Structure formats: C-alpha cells, structure tokens
Amino acid sequence: MNVQTDRDMFVSQDGPGYGFNQIDTTDSLGVINASGSMTGNTLFSQLVLTKKAGGESLGKRQFDLVLGALILLLASPVMLITAGLIWLSSMGRDPVFYRQLRVGLKGREFYVWKFRSMRTDAERNGAQMAVKNDSRVTLIGRFIRKTRIDELPQLWNVFVGDMSLVGPRPERPEFVSKFQRKIRGYALRHQVKPGITGWAQVKYPYGETVEDAAHKLYYDLTYVRKNSVLFDMMVLLRTIPVILTGHGAR
Numbered sequence: 001m002n003v004q005t006d007r008d009m010f011v012s013q014d015g016p017g018y019g020f021n022q023i024d025t026t027d028s029l030g031v032i033n034a035s036g037s038m039t040g041n042t043l044f045s046q047l048v049l050t051k052k053a054g055g056e057s058l059g060k061r062q063f064d065l066v067l068g069a070l071i072l073l074l075a076s077p078v079m080l081i082t083a084g085l086i087w088l089s090s091m092g093r094d095p096v097f098y099r100q101l102r103v104g105l106k107g108r109e110f111y112v113w114k115f116r117s118m119r120t121d122a123e124r125n126g127a128q129m130a131v132k133n134d135s136r137v138t139l140i141g142r143f144i145r146k147t148r149i150d151e152l153p154q155l156w157n158v159f160v161g162d163m164s165l166v167g168p169r170p171e172r173p174e175f176v177s178k179f180q181r182k183i184r185g186y187a188l189r190h191q192v193k194p195g196i197t198g199w200a201q202v203k204y205p206y207g208e209t210v211e212d213a214a215h216k217l218y219y220d221l222t223y224v225r226k227n228s229v230l231f232d233m234m235v236l237l238r239t240i241p242v243i244l245t246g247h248g249a250r
C-alpha cells in the first residue's frame with residue numbers, strides 16, 4: 001500500500017493541479033499562479049500566505065546588508081585565492097566568473113553570479129541539473145562546490161537587491177517552468193527573495209528530480225511562512241555544518 005506523506009501533496013498526479021485561490025504570484029512566464037487554500041487539506045492551509053507574509057520581514061534588508069558586508073570582508077582572502085586558482089587553471093583563457101539567468105521575487109528574472117566550477121562547454125547540449133560525480137565539474141570546481149565557495153559572488157546579488165542571504169534557492173527559468181507544471185503551488189516560493197542559502201538547503205540534500213523539488217518546496221514554504229530575521233539567523237547557523245561536511249554538494 002502506498003502511503004502519501006505530508007510533502008507528497010505538492011506533487012501533481014495529473015497535470016498542474018492548480019485548484020487554489022489566486023494572489024499576486026507571477027511566474028517567469030507572466031502567468032498568475034495558484035496559491036493559498038486547498039479546501040480540506042490541513043497542512044496546506046497552514047501554509048497559506050497573506051500579502052503581508054509574502055513581504056520582506058522587518059529589518060531583513062538591513063540585516064542582509066550589514067551581515068553581507070561582514071561576510072564579504074572575512075571571505076575576501078578566500079575569494080581572491082579562488083579567483084587566482086581558477087584563472088591559473090586555464091592561464092586566463094577561460095572566465096573566472098559566470099552568470100546564469102534565475103527566477104526571483106515575484107517571478108522576476110535576474111542574473112546570478114558564481115565562481116566558474118564547470119567546463120566552459122558544460123551546457124553545449126542545453127540546460128541540465130548537476131548530478132553526483134558530474135564529469136563537467138573541474139578539479140578546483142569540485143572543492144569550491146563542496147565548500148560552497150562558488151556561491152560567494154552572490155553577495156553582489158544581495159547588495160543590489162536581487163537576493164537575500166537566506167531564502168529559497170533561485171532556479172533557472174527552464175526548471176521553474178517544468179516544476180510549475182508538475183508541482184502544486186510551486187510559484188509560492190517566489191513570494192520572497194531567493195537566498196544564497198535556505199531552509200530547504202539545510203534540511204534536504206541536493207535534488208535532481210521533480211520529486212526532490214516537491215520535497216524541497218515543503219521546506220521553502222515553511223521558510224516563507226516563518227520569514228523573519230531570527231529565523232534567518234538560525235538558518236545561517238545551520239548552514240555552517242553543511243559547508244564543513246559538504247552535505248548535498250554536486
């Protein structure tokens with residue numbers, strides 16, 4: 001007998017399954033998406049968002065700027081060494097940084113910045129998610145991905161307001177479109193700014209499937225509901241052992 005878990009409810013069994021009341025959740029395709037209430041579904045009702053809940057919590061922007069500046073100051077030596085090693089690995093022929101289109105707050109698209117950790121031809125066959133022991137990852141890339149050093153350039157995204165230190169990880173438009181067709185209420189995660197780290201990242205390993213995305217959505221929506229500076233501090237503290245152990249890295 002198959003037993004449905006609380007998180008399984010987010011996976012649509014026969015198409016989008018958007019049977020909810022609509023609020024201001026616009027996806028990257030410009031479509032108003034489902035949110036809110038599933039009649040008779042207790043857990044999802046607990047995750048109902050108000051427009052206030054979808055906004056930025058008090059002091060969050062100030063928290064991001066101050067702590068982001070401190071992290072940048074402390075991480076600058078590591079970032080400079082990393083940039084130098086990546087440059088030396090190709091003797092300057094290949095870029096040190098790369099940018100990639102992602103979906104953020106209210107479905108707005110923006111470019112996220114990272115240290116380059118894969119070969120320059122990694123996506124010659126189109127967009128694809130990283131997998132375990134991915135052959136496209138460089139020698140240096142394997143280390144900086146495991147330690148999350150490759151994410152540090154996203155502090156720039158935090159400073160310009162595209163991202164927060166903590167929030168749902170931003171996905172690529174190709175994957176967002178796919179997940180929204182398969183997972184109920186997926187666009188709800190766009191009610192807050194995406195983050196460099198998030199509750200789903202510390203609670204669930206790296207995912208490669210729609211089912212993984214559905215499970216992570218459960219944690220993303222929990223974060224959206226509890227969105228506060230205090231909760232952000234807890235997530236950041238929980239991120240430290242993830243970095244030290246390389247949990248979920250690809």
